[in-house]
Amino acid sequence: MKNFSDRVMSYLNMHKGKEFYIYCLVDSRNNKDEIFYIGKGKGNRVFNHEKAAFNKKLELILENEDKAEDLKINRIRDIKAEGFQIKKVIINYWLSEREAFASENTLINLFNFFSDINLTNKVNGHGVRGIEVSDLERQFGSVPLSINEIQTNKLILAVKITDSLQLDKDETYDYSFYDRDDQNIKSRTLGNWVVAKDNAEKVKYILGINTGIDNTVVSAYEVSGFESGIDEKGRRRFCFHSKSQSENTMKVLGVYQRALYDLKFGNGQSIVYINKHSNHISNT
Template sequence: MIDKFSNETIKALKFYVYVYSDPDTKKPFYVGKGQGNRVFQHIWDDSESEKVQKIKEIFERKKEPLIEILAHGLNEKTALKVEAAVIDLIGINNLTNQKRGYESSTYGKIEVSALESRYAGEKLEDADIKHNLMLIRINRVYRNDMTPYELYEGTRGCWKLSLDSAEKVDYVLSVYDGMVIEVYKPVQWFEGLTTFTTKDDDKSQWTQPRYEFVGRIADPKIRKKYVGKSVAEYFKKGDQNPIRYVWGK
């Protein structure tokens, strides 16, 4: 196998996106982007990463990883977006990549109706709100391919909030990029990390109490009222607080 490109090839490639696959199954296990001879550097990597261990396992079988260039002649930003799209298409859980691609939560794989709601969604008007709502922005944890359970877990805690106010809430709206993506009916609020079994937060680092809820997805009639609506105007620009309360009329 070759382990470097000629200067002529490097000049023509510019930025590119590449994939490593198993030579026997042809199943991709790593997607990356780069320029120059970046594509070959993984062969000489001696780290303990899953990607490197897979490459070593292939060599131990007296085979070579199948290395392919998916797209080239790109600028860096385009290469980043192509890389992210390929990772989304294959699925991060099917790869040894440790994270999803560039801006994939914003520009990555998304169902068409959700995309239409994001860019042309109807605003939630004050006059339409008949319930006490808690809006929670989950921008930091959201992925377009989250399962319903992952979305629920990412929404329900742990949050710095007033327990008195939280217990007056009828519904919790999960918000990403200013759009309501799900609605939950909280059944009970608990002190943070009471009901989570797999959460890495360290309570000793908290400067004030945090809380989480357990509940269920709201009834279809309620979901229809709120899901897909824009609530961006309820969050002031630059405000880092992910929680907003909107009290019903």
């Protein structure tokens, strides 16, 4: 069988916007079924991998879509060379592309977590890997911490970063005042902020705080310098520079995976100062 009949194709496509399906390729040698690929597609996609094993042009097309295609192609060729067929199983159908994408990723993660057999898919599918709940909590959870327990008496500037989980974590670039990246957590943490010049000169650390998840500390940098500039409304703002790494700085300050339960931002305020030496917290 090299493709679906017209009648089956019509059946699979009977719901507009729900033409996708999830499938797997199975190696049936040695009297056992062993899944070696999980994919999503529509139309005759499920047949294309086997065709590609013996069609160089189609193989090149699929390689551009999936960098692991050579592993799959070699497996198919080995199976066929021994005189066996590739079992093809439709796991679910009548899915939107978004539903198919999520389902494919879930199945790959499930398979990789519980099976010692390596799929010929990309190792992690298209998203995060499976993880035990205790490990998930240990890696991403936070423990309540008082600001008095922060391991420094230097002036700290705490700033709101409520969408921190969606931001890029790359720390290699040192952003200048007029070259900020709103999608990067380092750039967002270090500024530009409306602060007094006297305070800018005194700030030694900056903490990024996600107020949406219990005031969890999501970034921390030791300040190595600062610069100022004028924004579009004529206000003077300051951006800070740092040579430190966020995770290391959080550990030095004792705020790694910690939530500052007693830190309060004023109404409409996006920054707050922490000065343990004078036992003072303020927004100015």
